Amino acid sequence: MCEASAYLKQADKETLIMEAVDKVEPDENGIRLVSIFGDQKFIKGRIHSLSLVDHKVFIQPE
Amino acid sequence: MCEASAYLKQADKETLIMEAVDKVEPDENGIRLVSIFGDQKFIKGRIHSLSLVDHKVFIQPE
Numbered sequence: 001m002c003e004a005s006a007y008l009k010q011a012d013k014e015t016l017i018m019e020a021v022d023k024v025e026p027d028e029n030g031i032r033l034v035s036i037f038g039d040q041k042f043i044k045g046r047i048h049s050l051s052l053v054d055h056k057v058f059i060q061p062e
Numbered sequence: 063m064c065e066a067s068a069y070l071k072q073a074d075k076e077t078l079i080m081e082a083v084d085k086v087e088p089d090e091n092g093i094r095l096v097s098i099f100g101d102q103k104f105i106k107g108r109i110h111s112l113s114l115v116d117h118k119v120f121i122q123p124e
Contacts, residue, residue, distance in 0.1 A: 002064035004114050024112035036115060047109055050086035050119070052066050053098060057112070 002055070003036050009048045009058040017043060017059065024057060031059055064117070065098050071110045071120040079105060079121065086119060093121055 006021045007014040018041050023034035030044040048060040068083045069076040080103050085096035092106040110122040 002066075002114055002117055004064075022113065022115045024109075024114070026109055026111070047086075047088055049088070050112070051084065052064055052086070052114075052119075053084045055064055 001036065004055040004057050006033050006057040006059060009060050014058065017041065021057060063098065066117040066119050068095050068119040068121060071122050076120065079103065083119060
C-alpha cells in the first residue's frame with residue numbers, strides 16, 4: 001500500500017498530522033485529508049511538497 | 063516503491079504527464095515534478111487532488 005503520512009511543515013520542525021493518508025484534496029480554504037480508514041481532517045494550509053518515495057506529504061500552514 | 067503517475071485533469075479527460083514521480087513541488091507559477099530517475103517537468107497548474115493508494119497525482123492546468 002502506498003498511503004503516506006502528512007506533516008505540517010514549519011520553519012524548524014515537521015509535525016505529524018495524519019498517518020495512512022490516501023486522498024488529499026486542496027480547496028480554497030485548505031486541504032482535506034482522508035485516510036485509508038475513512039478518517040478525515042481539514043487543515044488550513046497549502047501543499048508545500050510531496051516526497052512520494054518517502055511516503056510524505058508536507059503541508060504549509062496559512 | 064511508491065512513486066505515482068501525474069495526470070493533467072481536464073473537464074472530461076485525464077492526460078498522463080509523467081510516470082514514476084517522486085517529488086512534487088508547487089510554487090507560485092506551477093508545479094515541478096521530479097521522477098525517480100531525476101527527470102524534471104514544470105507544469106503550469108495547481109494540484110487538483112492526490113489519490114495515493116491509486117498512485118495518482120492530478121494537476122489542474124491554469
